[in-house]
Amino acid sequence: MDDDTLFPRERVEIAPGAVHLPGWLGRERSADLLAACRAWALPPAGLRTVLMPNGGRMSVEQVSLGWHWYPYGYARTVVDGDGAPVKPFPAWLGAWAGQAVADAGPGAEAAAHAPAALPFDIALVNFYGPGARMGMHRDSDERVPAPVVSFSLGDTCLFRFGTPEGRGRPWQDIELRSGDAFVFGGPSRLAYHGVPRTRPGSAPAGLGLSGRLNVTVRVSGFSAAEDGVPQA
Ligand SMILES: O=C(O)CCC(=O)C(=O)O
Ligand SMILES: [Fe+2]
Numbered sequence: 001m002d003d004d005t006l007f008p009r010e011r012v013e014i015a016p017g018a019v020h021l022p023g024w025l026g027r028e029r030s031a032d033l034l035a036a037c038r039a040w041a042l043p044p045a046g047l048r049t050v051l052m053p054n055g056g057r058m059s060v061e062q063v064s065l066g067w068h069w070y071p072y073g074y075a076r077t078v079v080d081g082d083g084a085p086v087k088p089f090p091a092w093l094g095a096w097a098g099q100a101v102a103d104a105g106p107g108a109e110a111a112a113h114a115p116a117a118l119p120f121d122i123a124l125v126n127f128y129g130p131g132a133r134m135g136m137h138r139d140s141d142e143r144v145p146a147p148v149v150s151f152s153l154g155d156t157c158l159f160r161f162g163t164p165e166g167r168g169r170p171w172q173d174i175e176l177r178s179g180d181a182f183v184f185g186g187p188s189r190l191a192y193h194g195v196p197r198t199r200p201g202s203a204p205a206g207l208g209l210s211g212r213l214n215v216t217v218r219v220s221g222f223s224a225a226e227d228g229v230p231q232a
Contacts, residue, residue, distance in 0.1 A: 011103070014161060014172050017147070017186025019104035024181035025151055029096065030207060034153055036090070037125055037213050040065065044084030047127060051080060059132040065089040066122035067220050072141055074122070074220060094120035097149040097217040104183035108147045118144060122220045128157065128198045128212040136160065136167040136194040143221030147185025150216045152176040154209035156202040162192040176214075178204050 009022035025033065040063045041047040050058040052071050066089030067074035077085050097120045101108055122142075126134070139148050159182065162171035171192075176182060184191060198212045 011105075012174075013105070013107060014174060015163075015184075015188045015191065017107045018161060018184040018188035018191065019108050019182070020174060020176075021100060021103055021181040021183065022177065023179045024100055024103065025153075025179040027179075027206075030153055030179050033151060033215060034207060034209055034213065036093075037063075037127075037153070037215065040087055040125055041127070044082055045078050045087050046082075047125075048078070048081045058134070059128075060134055061127040061129070061132075063087070063125040064122070065093070065125070067222065069122070069124055069141065074141060074222065089121050089123055093123055093215070093217055096151070100149045100151075100181045100183055101147050101185065103181075104147070104185075108183045108185040108188075118146060118219050118221065120146075120149070120217050120219055121222075122218050124216045124218075126214045126216070128155065128195065128214070130198075130200040130211070132212075133197055134195040136162060136171075136192045138164070138190050138192055139216070139218065140190060142218050144219050145185070145189050146219035146221075147183050147189065148216060148218050150176075150182045150214055152180045152182070153178050153213040153215075154203040154207060155198045155200055155212040157195050157198040157212055157214075160194050160196055161188075164188070164190040164192070167192045177202075178207060178209075 012020045047061045047063050065087050068086040070080045156177045159176045160171050203209050
């Protein structure tokens with residue numbers, strides 16, 4: 001069901017600085033983002049699965065934009081894949097993320113975050129096929145506490161949002177549906193979160209995506225002159 005336009009669900013702050021913006025993308029931006037994801041997925045520096053230091057492989061497939069994320073750091077090239085230069089981060093995606101942060105309200109902007117004007121410059125595109133999931137983790141490889149903005153397309157997922165203190169309870173489970181934005185900043189910037197499951201087949205019929213895409217937009221805090229800096 002596509003309830004984005006007829007019955008908009010309400011903006012909900014599920015934790016201080018963590019705001020769910022249902023249907024934020026709308027139809028047009030959803031279609032545009034999906035088309036962009038299809039182009040980003042192509043090699044070189046295309047969709048790949050990530051080998052974790054413990055020998056396991058992530059069940060999601062990933063593409064980075066701006067800086068290439070690998071466990072655990074950022075590089076200019078796909079150091080754990082085909083070695084190609086990372087694809088550029090498009091300015092329009094940063095503009096969307098900035099708008100979503102503004103719509104999320106003041107709680108999502110880190111009060112102590114300076115310099116506040118650093119632009120969004122990196123994104124992680126995650127593709128969830130049937131059975132893919134993402135364990136509880138923190139987005140802690142960035143250098144500044146600017147908010148993270150996530151956009152969802154396709155299948156609905158269960159999104160688990162905990163606290164910065166640990167990967168266990170308490171947490172809140174919410175549904176992220178196609179077109180939703182989720183912003184976490186301020187006191188929730190380093191909260192543990194994960195995707196225990198998706199609901200295969202739940203994508204809106206009109207979108208033309210089988211599976212789930214999530215695009216997570218962030219501020220790296222790196223300068224353009226840097227190259228391949230593993231983060232502490
Ligand atoms: O797929 C999602 O909604 C979350 C993705 C995520 O947490 C990440 O890429 O760090
Ligand atoms: Fe994350």
